[in-house]
Amino acid sequence: MTRSSVQGEDTRQGASDAPERAEAVEGAGGDDGESGAEPGRRRPRGRRRALRWTAVVFAVLLTGTAGAGYLYYEHLNDNIRKDPLNLGDAKVAAPTPNAAGQTPLNILVIGSDARDSEENQQLGGARETFGSTPLADVQMLVHLSADRSNLSVVSMPRDTLVKIPKCTAPDDGTVYPASEGRVMTNQSLGHGGPGCTVATWQELTGIHIDHFVMVDFAGVVSMADAVGGVPVCVDANIHSRDGEGHGSGLKLEKGTHPVQGEQALQWLRTRYGFEDGSDLARAKAQHMYLNSMVRVLRENATLSSPNKLRRLAEEATRALTVDPGLDTVKKLYDLSDELRKVKPERITMTTMPNRYVGARVEPTEDAEQLFRLVREDIALDGKDTRKKEPAPATTPPADPAAPDDALAVQVRNGTRTDRLGTAPGRANTVAGLLVEQGFTQAVADPSVLPSEDRTVVRYPSADLEGDARRVAESLGVPVGSVQRSTDVSGVTLIVGADWREGTAYEAPVSDDRTPESAQALNGADESTCMHVDPAFTWS
Structure with a gap:
């Protein structure tokens, strides 16, 4: 089974710096001592990863809570920031509609670690990084099937090595050349904005991306409070703090408990104390939280309260940067209306399969399998019982072949x-x-x-x-x-490895199963508890 990333560096220095332990696969690093460094290893202060609460904003979209847009509609629209969808030169063709005329939707959720305001700096710390180039430390591709029956999420570790394409900044026209060799994927945001992160994903995966939603630090605690808490489970008492001060500070008794505000942040960034202490365990905890959040927002009737909806809508819109296709509350609500057609049991959370390259990671063959399933709109939960339609005729290339x-x-x-x-x-x-x-x-x-x-x-x-x-x-x-x-x-x-001998190529039969190394988690699973490392328990 392929492990996720646990090694990293001070990402602002690039790949040349000495390796050290990385933070969460989704970028959730260590506030208040959850530094991500191994005991005895020193790492720069302020390495607190952006968007430990990306799940909150994502869940708001999934459940349609943004439907509170009738409250201060224009004011909420003004809260939303906009950026171009794709800053790269290469485009990926949109998928061909199915027999019913439906097409899938692919939305890239990006978490920025920007400290571009006093509020963001207070939440994220790192005074020395105030105003510096932001990093896309959380990246999750949300795929809604063409028939709206299922939804898949693919998370990419922040330290995945990729080639960033040439991107042109929309504000001043600055041209960022394509990276020389592979660099960490979170650097894509600093090449002109979220549109470059979109371009990087499309280059790597071949998946057409319809929209992006980028979120920053501001509003995290109040948003978590607004939904009234999210139930999480641990199989023993946990205190995420060791003798050297490493850990998020999370302290919970055995069993299931609702977490909100600061405690929700602690859950999302906890690594010390969960399972083997790796970022794979932290990613699992984040996916569990997100699934639970979705269920709460779908089932909790108290969120029909206008005051609670207003508060949640206010905090969500203030925290968002989107592409022009999502730049109003109405457009966001329409998107959420599409997303909430999917029942939790048809939601599948995965992490891109990867392997180590020194202190970094790269996609494996299983990752390409996962990308292919998304490209071909095949459900990751294995429950897609619809009959396969004949492959549509491909569009002829614009330039015919040479002799x-x-x-x-x-x-x-x-x-x-x-x-x-x-x-x-x-x-x-x-x-x-x-x-x-x-x-x-x-x-x-x-x-x-x-x-x-x-x-x-x-x-x-x-x-x-x-x-x-x-x-x-x-x-x-x-x-x-x-x-x-x-x-x-x-x-x-x-x-390829499918043609190791012979002179006649035979295309292999497609395997449409989700790779085990993607660590798939079903959205309706309420039985799983995070396993607590005995070294971090208490009585």
């Missing part, structure tokens, strides 16, 4: 797996097949790639899409394995 003998193709070997070494000679063999078929400019790249689960054809720009499709067609590679990517400079065929 086969004029089409340059680079062939690379990505056959290595976690259990098997690289299959020798595969790039040469497949390049030879292409030459025999008339692609006389096909050449083998002698370098060996990391594992590629499936054979793919990648291309860097729209004018080469037709060429890439033609290469795929000649070998029997399905069109779904033709991908646009800035990782390549021309049409590139990567021979």
Whole structure:
């Protein structure tokens, strides 16, 4: 089972600094001693991660509580800040509607650690970082199925290594060049705003993103208070504090208890005391809190109180930055109305499967499987019983393919797996097949790639899409394995682990199961308690 990130650094210094323990997978770090550092290790002050309470804002959207928009409608609209949806050059095509004319909705929820106001600084600490470049330390992709029957959430660890594309800031036109090599994904926010985080996700996943919602520190305690508390469960008494002062300070008795305000923040950032003390355990606690919040807001009739709705709407709108498609209370309510069609038992929370690269993490083959399920609108809970519809005809590329003998193709070997070494000679063999078929400019790249689960054809720009499709067609590679990517400079065929031998490619049967390493948690699960480390219990 792939573990989530537990290692990190002072993210404001970049990947060159010495590694140290990271904070929560969703970015929840340590206030009041929950530093995320191992005992005896010193780390900079103020490493308190943004949006331990992202779940609160997300749950408000899920339940339609923003329907209080009739209260001070224009005032609430003025509270909401706006930013462009996508600051990158590459666009991902929207999914094709199903037979009923429905399309999925993908919303990226971003948590910023910005200390751009006195209120944010007071909540987030870190005086030395006041006014500095913000980081996207919480990133969750919310996928609502086309038929509105199910909802999936994919969280990405803040220290995932990705390539950030070129982004242009909307306010002053500053151009941020594409990153040289891979950097931590949370740095994307500092490349012009949330639209660059959206562009980074689209480049990595191939998933079309319709909207983003970004939230900051302000309003966290009052929002948590406004919903009247969220029940959480521990299997023993817990006090998240060790002899050296590490821990969030959370103190709860065994059993289920509602938490709100500061105690809710402590729950969301607790690592010391939960299970093995890793960020994987903290992410699990955050997903449990979010699921519980959704159930509370759907079932708690007291939230029909105008005063409580007004307070919650006020705090939520003050904390939001959204794209132009969500820039009014009415638009947010319409979105929430769509989201709340999904029952809790059809909500699935996951964390992007990852593996270590030094002190950082990178997506695994299981992560690509998870992204594919989202792209193809396949329910992560395995309960999607609808009959599969025939694949719709694909839209022809804007630029048709060049003649086969004029089409340059680079062939690379990505056959290595976690259990098997690289299959020798595969790039040469497949390049030879292409030459025999008339692609006389096909050449083998002698370098060996990391594992590629499936054979793919990648291309860097729209004018080469037709060429890439033609290469795929000649070998029997399905069109779904033709991908646009800035990782390549021309049409590139990567021979994957599914084609380790032979000269005829056979596309593997699709496995539509959610990988175990995604740590899926069902939204209706009320039975799970967080396991308490005996070293952090009390009597």
